[in-house]
Amino acid sequence: MKAFTTKERVAFFETDAAGIIHFMFALRYFEMGEREAMRTIGVKIGDVRRGGTEFPRVHLVCDYHRPLYYDDVIEIRTVCRAIGRSSITWGHQIYRDGELCISGQMKVVHVDSQTGRPRRVPDAWRAHLLGD
Amino acid sequence: MKAFTTKERVAFFETDAAGIIHFMFALRYFEMGEREAMRTIGVKIGDVRRGGTEFPRVHLVCDYHRPLYYDDVIEIRTVCRAIGRSSITWGHQIYRDGELCISGQMKVVHVDSQTGRPRRVPDAWRAHLLGD
Amino acid sequence: MKAFTTKERVAFFETDAAGIIHFMFALRYFEMGEREAMRTIGVKIGDVRRGGTEFPRVHLVCDYHRPLYYDDVIEIRTVCRAIGRSSITWGHQIYRDGELCISGQMKVVHVDSQTGRPRRVPDAWRAHLLGD
Amino acid sequence: MKAFTTKERVAFFETDAAGIIHFMFALRYFEMGEREAMRTIGVKIGDVRRGGTEFPRVHLVCDYHRPLYYDDVIEIRTVCRAIGRSSITWGHQIYRDGELCISGQMKVVHVDSQTGRPRRVPDAWRAHLLGD
Numbered sequence: 001m002k003a004f005t006t007k008e009r010v011a012f013f014e015t016d017a018a019g020i021i022h023f024m025f026a027l028r029y030f031e032m033g034e035r036e037a038m039r040t041i042g043v044k045i046g047d048v049r050r051g052g053t054e055f056p057r058v059h060l061v062c063d064y065h066r067p068l069y070y071d072d073v074i075e076i077r078t079v080c081r082a083i084g085r086s087s088i089t090w091g092h093q094i095y096r097d098g099e100l101c102i103s104g105q106m107k108v109v110h111v112d113s114q115t116g117r118p119r120r121v122p123d124a125w126r127a128h129l130l131g132d
Numbered sequence: 133m134k135a136f137t138t139k140e141r142v143a144f145f146e147t148d149a150a151g152i153i154h155f156m157f158a159l160r161y162f163e164m165g166e167r168e169a170m171r172t173i174g175v176k177i178g179d180v181r182r183g184g185t186e187f188p189r190v191h192l193v194c195d196y197h198r199p200l201y202y203d204d205v206i207e208i209r210t211v212c213r214a215i216g217r218s219s220i221t222w223g224h225q226i227y228r229d230g231e232l233c234i235s236g237q238m239k240v241v242h243v244d245s246q247t248g249r250p251r252r253v254p255d256a257w258r259a260h261l262l263g264d
Numbered sequence: 265m266k267a268f269t270t271k272e273r274v275a276f277f278e279t280d281a282a283g284i285i286h287f288m289f290a291l292r293y294f295e296m297g298e299r300e301a302m303r304t305i306g307v308k309i310g311d312v313r314r315g316g317t318e319f320p321r322v323h324l325v326c327d328y329h330r331p332l333y334y335d336d337v338i339e340i341r342t343v344c345r346a347i348g349r350s351s352i353t354w355g356h357q358i359y360r361d362g363e364l365c366i367s368g369q370m371k372v373v374h375v376d377s378q379t380g381r382p383r384r385v386p387d388a389w390r391a392h393l394l395g396d
Numbered sequence: 397m398k399a400f401t402t403k404e405r406v407a408f409f410e411t412d413a414a415g416i417i418h419f420m421f422a423l424r425y426f427e428m429g430e431r432e433a434m435r436t437i438g439v440k441i442g443d444v445r446r447g448g449t450e451f452p453r454v455h456l457v458c459d460y461h462r463p464l465y466y467d468d469v470i471e472i473r474t475v476c477r478a479i480g481r482s483s484i485t486w487g488h489q490i491y492r493d494g495e496l497c498i499s500g501q502m503k504v505v506h507v508d509s510q511t512g513r514p515r516r517v518p519d520a521w522r523a524h525l526l527g528d
Contacts, residue, residue, distance in 0.1 A: 017147035046467035071442035178335035203310035281411035
């Protein structure tokens with residue numbers, strides 16, 4: 001599986017009173033990983049959205065292995081685990097200094113933004129996302 | 133000026149690593165104060181939006197007097213300070229146990245969501261929001 | 265299993281450009297459900313935190329069944345699914361008008377905030393959270 | 397005045413149902429601008445915090461000139477407008493393609509995280525932040 005990598009820093013608004021990143025904001029990294037993976041294969045999600053496709057999430061799993069702290073430099077490694085007729089399942093891993101801190105997966109469905117009905121994932125994406 | 137009051141609790145995701153509420157989330161309370169003030173006069177902002185009006189914010193001022201902590205019960209006191217042709221200026225004060233913790237104001241403009249052009253604030257709102 | 269119920273409204277900041285609630289903010293409701301379930305059995309999480317216990321999340325699962333929209337009144341139904349030596353697994357369901365919109369579970373571990381080591385979940389909580 | 401520049405992209409979670417960036421998240425950019433300005437002069441805010449100084453915000457002004465959209469590339473231009481005994485006033489401007497979209501300022505006070513009392517801003521910072 002092809003891995004896509006994005007760098008980011010933990011922001012202060014993402015920390016909580018326990019001194020570590022609040023669990024909610026792991027999802028910000030997942031979304032960033034998806035966006036940048038798509039950009040790498042030449043697809044801007046914003047353009048696809050303007051073309052009338054939305055990407056609602058239907059299933060999410062997230063495991064928190066180690067805490068992240070303010071200003072940590074993190075690496076978001078994203079792979080496309082599976083593509084169904086109209087769904088894409090992404091796997092995300094968040095590393096800091098080579099240590100896995102958060103991992104998870106996120107299944108998204110492509111739907112027509114007018115009708116809400118599922119749309120077929122373009123074949124070109126399959127090749128680009130799953131190819132080695 | 134008529135004051136509208138809403139109760140809320142500080143959520144954990146709103147705190148930061150300094151152990152207090154992150155400054156960004158004061159705006160959540162301002163938005164809640166506006167929504168509930170409008171509801172009190174019989175207007176659901178969601179309905180107005182579905183009717184084709186958006187309420188972009190154009191100006192914001194916020195003063196932080198005392199920190200807020202996780203699970204603090206707060207009182208959001210909202211008044212309508214002024215209504216222009218197409219704008220409303222809200223004043224918000226956040227109290228905890230009678231002590232003023234955050235205050236500010238927020239000017240919003242009513243615009244047509246299709247054209248982006250300003251829309252006149254309904255006269256009925258003037259009477260309800262500014263009346264004593 | 266005892267179910268704890270909390271009411272909330274979808275805030276505008278939680279919506280995204282697809283016109284529905286952004287998937288990240290489901291976690292706000294899960295956290296609110298946990299906090300209010302604990303309050304119902306007489307425990308303020310803020311007090312426990314000041315007593316030196318933190319509650320990091322270690323595992324999260326979330327399923328999105330139906331979109332939520334701005335100002336929707338939602339009901340958060342929270343049950344305690346399991347209590348281990350130092351962990352609690354919460355189940356959350358988000359309903360709107362009796363329809364299940366989001367469901368999920370969240371495993372939290374109790375740790376000493378100084379040492380980071382796991383702390384035993386108090387026996388009193390077991391009885392209160394799991395009892396029928 | 398020395399200007400510090402940071403690039404960022406508008407994230408999807410920052411948009412709202414009006415299709416544009418939610419006003420709350422302008423503050424994320426202000427905070428990022430401050431952090432990166434400090435980094436440019438050799439100061440990591442995380443290190444300062446671990447040294448026992450917090451930076452609560454006391455005053456915020458924000459003007460919204462043009463909407464920002466999902467995936468817009470923005471440039472955050474930050475200047476230090478003034479340094480008092482224990483306060484720093486930052487000015488921030490958010491540009492997209494050379495057009496000013498959001499501007500504002502943010503006054504922060506340096507306080508001892510144990511006592512909560514104001515701490516003098518280091519002289520070295522004055523020279524670096526205000527110098528030309």
